Amino acid sequence: MTLADQPPAAALVFQTLLQHGPLSRAELGRRTGLTPGAVTKAAASLMADAWIAEGGRPSTERTNGRPATLVAVRPERALFAGVKVTGEELIGVLADLTAKPLASHRVALDSRDVGSVVLAVARLVERLRVTADLPGEDALHGIGVTISGDVDSRLGTVQYSPFLDWRRVPLAQLVEEATGTPTVIENDVRALTVAEQWFGAGVGVSIFALVTVGAGIGAGLSIGGRVVSGAHGVAGEIGHLPVSGVERICTCGNTGCVEAVASTHAIAEQARQATGDPKLTMDDAVRLAHAGDPTVRAVFARAGHAVGLALACVANLIGPERIIISGEGVASYDLFADHIRQAFLDHAFGAAVDCDLLVRPLPFEEWARGGAAVAAQRVFAPTK
Amino acid sequence: MTLADQPPAAALVFQTLLQHGPLSRAELGRRTGLTPGAVTKAAASLMADAWIAEGGRPSTERTNGRPATLVAVRPERALFAGVKVTGEELIGVLADLTAKPLASHRVALDSRDVGSVVLAVARLVERLRVTADLPGEDALHGIGVTISGDVDSRLGTVQYSPFLDWRRVPLAQLVEEATGTPTVIENDVRALTVAEQWFGAGVGVSIFALVTVGAGIGAGLSIGGRVVSGAHGVAGEIGHLPVSGVERICTCGNTGCVEAVASTHAIAEQARQATGDPKLTMDDAVRLAHAGDPTVRAVFARAGHAVGLALACVANLIGPERIIISGEGVASYDLFADHIRQAFLDHAFGAAVDCDLLVRPLPFEEWARGGAAVAAQRVFAPTK
Numbered sequence: 001m002t003l004a005d006q007p008p009a010a011a012l013v014f015q016t017l018l019q020h021g022p023l024s025r026a027e028l029g030r031r032t033g034l035t036p037g038a039v040t041k042a043a044a045s046l047m048a049d050a051w052i053a054e055g056g057r058p059s060t061e062r063t064n065g066r067p068a069t070l071v072a073v074r075p076e077r078a079l080f081a082g083v084k085v086t087g088e089e090l091i092g093v094l095a096d097l098t099a100k101p102l103a104s105h106r107v108a109l110d111s112r113d114v115g116s117v118v119l120a121v122a123r124l125v126e127r128l129r130v131t132a133d134l135p136g137e138d139a140l141h142g143i144g145v146t147i148s149g150d151v152d153s154r155l156g157t158v159q160y161s162p163f164l165d166w167r168r169v170p171l172a173q174l175v176e177e178a179t180g181t182p183t184v185i186e187n188d189v190r191a192l193t194v195a196e197q198w199f200g201a202g203v204g205v206s207i208f209a210l211v212t213v214g215a216g217i218g219a220g221l222s223i224g225g226r227v228v229s230g231a232h233g234v235a236g237e238i239g240h241l242p243v244s245g246v247e248r249i250c251t252c253g254n255t256g257c258v259e260a261v262a263s264t265h266a267i268a269e270q271a272r273q274a275t276g277d278p279k280l281t282m283d284d285a286v287r288l289a290h291a292g293d294p295t296v297r298a299v300f301a302r303a304g305h306a307v308g309l310a311l312a313c314v315a316n317l318i319g320p321e322r323i324i325i326s327g328e329g330v331a332s333y334d335l336f337a338d339h340i341r342q343a344f345l346d347h348a349f350g351a352a353v354d355c356d357l358l359v360r361p362l363p364f365e366e367w368a369r370g371g372a373a374v375a376a377q378r379v380f381a382p383t384k
Numbered sequence: 385m386t387l388a389d390q391p392p393a394a395a396l397v398f399q400t401l402l403q404h405g406p407l408s409r410a411e412l413g414r415r416t417g418l419t420p421g422a423v424t425k426a427a428a429s430l431m432a433d434a435w436i437a438e439g440g441r442p443s444t445e446r447t448n449g450r451p452a453t454l455v456a457v458r459p460e461r462a463l464f465a466g467v468k469v470t471g472e473e474l475i476g477v478l479a480d481l482t483a484k485p486l487a488s489h490r491v492a493l494d495s496r497d498v499g500s501v502v503l504a505v506a507r508l509v510e511r512l513r514v515t516a517d518l519p520g521e522d523a524l525h526g527i528g529v530t531i532s533g534d535v536d537s538r539l540g541t542v543q544y545s546p547f548l549d550w551r552r553v554p555l556a557q558l559v560e561e562a563t564g565t566p567t568v569i570e571n572d573v574r575a576l577t578v579a580e581q582w583f584g585a586g587v588g589v590s591i592f593a594l595v596t597v598g599a600g601i602g603a604g605l606s607i608g609g610r611v612v613s614g615a616h617g618v619a620g621e622i623g624h625l626p627v628s629g630v631e632r633i634c635t636c637g638n639t640g641c642v643e644a645v646a647s648t649h650a651i652a653e654q655a656r657q658a659t660g661d662p663k664l665t666m667d668d669a670v671r672l673a674h675a676g677d678p679t680v681r682a683v684f685a686r687a688g689h690a691v692g693l694a695l696a697c698v699a700n701l702i703g704p705e706r707i708i709i710s711g712e713g714v715a716s717y718d719l720f721a722d723h724i725r726q727a728f729l730d731h732a733f734g735a736a737v738d739c740d741l742l743v744r745p746l747p748f749e750e751w752a753r754g755g756a757a758v759a760a761q762r763v764f765a766p767t768k
Contacts, residue, residue, distance in 0.1 A: 008417035033392035035422040150734055160734070207615045221701065223607055230703020231591045232735035237700040240733040242693045243626055243640075254731055256627075256693075309626045309640075313697050316621040318605065319614020347638055349624040350534055350544070351616035 009034055010042040014051060017073045024068035043071055051077050073097060078141035081125045082371030084188055084364055085147045087112065087163035090120055091364040094128040095372035099199055103131040104365050112164045121145060122178040143181050144375030145171060146188040146367060148216055152233045153186045184378045189236060191370030193220025193227045196324060198373050201360055207320045211238060212327030213307060215264045221318060243309040258310045262303035270299040286332045304336025308343025315352040322356040330361050393418055394426040398435060401457045408452035427455055435461050457481060462525035462763065465509045466755030468572055468748055469531045471496065471547035474504055475748040478512040479756035483583055487515040488749050496548045505529060506562040527565050528759030529555060530572040530751060532600055536617045537570045568762045573620060575754030577604025577611045580708060582757050585744055591704045595622060596711030597691060599648045605702060627693040642694045646687035654683040670716045688720025692727025699736040706740040714745050
């Protein structure tokens with residue numbers, strides 16, 4: 001029996017246990033608003049199908065003078081594969097119901113052709129399955145593939161991926177056909193935000209934003225335990241907030257975008273203009289800036305200023321408790337940190353300035369784990 | 385018995401009925417996830433205390449071959465007063481549980497002194513009570529006072545109100561002492577957003593923003609049925625998004641804010657500079673712009689451009705289905721409409737452009753009704 005076949009009260013009990021760990025039945029009643037009878041019935045149904053079990057750490061709570069029995073999720077009951085697709089490689093992680101990683105692996109992509117990538121994803125998942133020595137095909141409950149760009153997770157379609165140059169690719173269905181395993185897809189930053197919300201720097205934080213800087217600049221917004229996905233599939237597009245002035249044109253065709261001055265590509269291009277060296281790479285720019293080159297340092301300062309303004313926009317609009325800054329760009333974060341912070345402090349309004357800015361390098365395995373978390377969530381909290 | 389004394393399942397049933405109207409017990413079970421037994425028990429408890437009743441429009445749904453009996457909220461069971469405080473007057477509305485207005489009244493303020501305003505609020509509420517011919521003191525369940533500025537609704541304190549020049553005023557407690565009625569306070573734009581979400585242009589809209597333009601420029605963001613209030617009490621501060629360039633200084637001390645070029649005050653000031661007439665008022669500026677004065681029209685164009693950029697920020701970050709534009713500034717909306725729309729269209733990213741822009745003049749009575757809605761919500765959905 002899949003979790004989807006369980007009655008609604010059982011799904012609610014299961015979700016509550018997943019988020020808050022082992023709980024007594026009385027505490028489950030308080031947290032869900034279900035009656036004691038309904039909790040007992042739901043727990044019995046979940047236990048009969050091995051989704052939860054009694055046990056876990058002893059409770060300090062007492063029922064009729066004895067310590068209350070706790071019930072907890074059985075993490076091994078269902079496993080999930082998460083795959084992050086970049087323009088160059090696939091990063092895969094196999095994880096349990098609580099998104100704890102059991103195995104991981106990377107493979108280089110030799111083509112960005114849809115068919116080749118789908119095949120490579122299927123092979124990667126198979127390899128993860130073999131590495132983890134899974135008992136049978138049944139043990140893998142779902143696959144979550146994450147990719148940057150405009151991803152419609154409800155339709156299972158990549159509407160547009162700039163790095164792969166894909167448009168309207170029904171990726172979920174293609175991977176599902178190639179693997180025989182239910183597959184969901186999600187924008188990579190939103191999936192990483194789900195991961196941070198569930199088991200990272202967003203645990204217990206009511207409102208937070210995860211901002212990633214690098215080749216693209218994006219954000220995931222978590223409000224009250226849900227990642228905002230936008231009525232039309234667009235949300236968290238912090239890279240396209242019009243705060244950077246009119247001088248440079250963004251890859252999206254507009255002026256003013258944060259990405260127009262602060263993406264890796266934009267920084268390298270501005271550094272080439274500033275130095276007059278047409279062959280300068282991003283690595284060269286980082287080296288020159290670290291060596292103190294004032295014109296290249298000014299390029300990083302401008303990028304940091306634009307990112308800081310964007311963070312102030314996020315703070316003034318949704319008032320997060322914390323903004324987590326990650327992405328491959330944080331490797332050279334020291335070059336813009338002060339400018340980000342200063343622009344943020346100058347433009348955050350009133351108490352919004354109390355928002356905590358946390359820099360957190362996250363390897364691509366964490367992003368892939370976000371895919372596994374999204375796949376797991378889809379099983380126990382299907383979108384309505 | 386107050387609703388707060390009802391068991392949690394009863395509160396859930398009550399909220400569901402309030403939001404979705406008359407429902408059968410079976411439908412209540414589906415929507416709440418409660419078991420049939422828990423629904424029956426909760427409904428019986430609410431019915432015993434007259435919060436809900438059987439009846440309402442006939443159901444097409446059938447139970448054992450007969451039409452299912454519907455249960456519905458009794459709107460007259462509890463009444464609420466909503467009061468909007470501006471720098472010049474109080475606007476009051478008396479409303480039932482579903483925020484349907486029963487009476488309204490306005491009074492001018494002769495002083496902005498805290499004591500005088502509190503006394504005026506108490507008198508206004510008394511007058512609403514007399515006008516509506518309320519049976520006894522018990523019938524008024526709560527008061528919701530709304531005011532612009534930094535309002536901490538959890539503490540019941542106005543942290544800062546620029547128009548009244550108040551700082552750290554424990555307004556909820558003061559009004560409660562003066563009236564003997566439980567009182568909540570809320571930022572006026574957030575309260576209006578609650579009202580729009582509940583019975584205005586936000587009904588059934590998953591994500592929307594309400595943007596008000598006028599003396600101040602603010603926004604309320606409604607995501608998944610909740611108005612975002614920010615971890616530190618600040619949210620929706622669209623007037624302080626840094627998108628307007630560095631030339632003008634905002635009342636908050638920063639450059640770049642939308643309010644620095646688009647508030648009523650900023651427009652009038654720029655029009656005085658543009659015309660060289662130091663006595664020009666906002667009304668004069670509107671008249672000159674309507675008569676075709678190119679320099680004054682340029683001031684409105686710039687204001688509209690900044691507001692449009694701010695709307696694009698909202699769209700790119702949270703992806704609303706709809707943005708409702710209101711506030712006293714919409715009276716001269718024709719002067720900036722095209723510039724707002726153009727800047728929005730130019731800078732909304734991808735599918736975010738599908739967001740519907742709706743201009744909606746709302747009299748202050750609607751704002752006051754938002755106060756009544758917030759007071760009502762506090763009774764049946766106390767904040768945790």
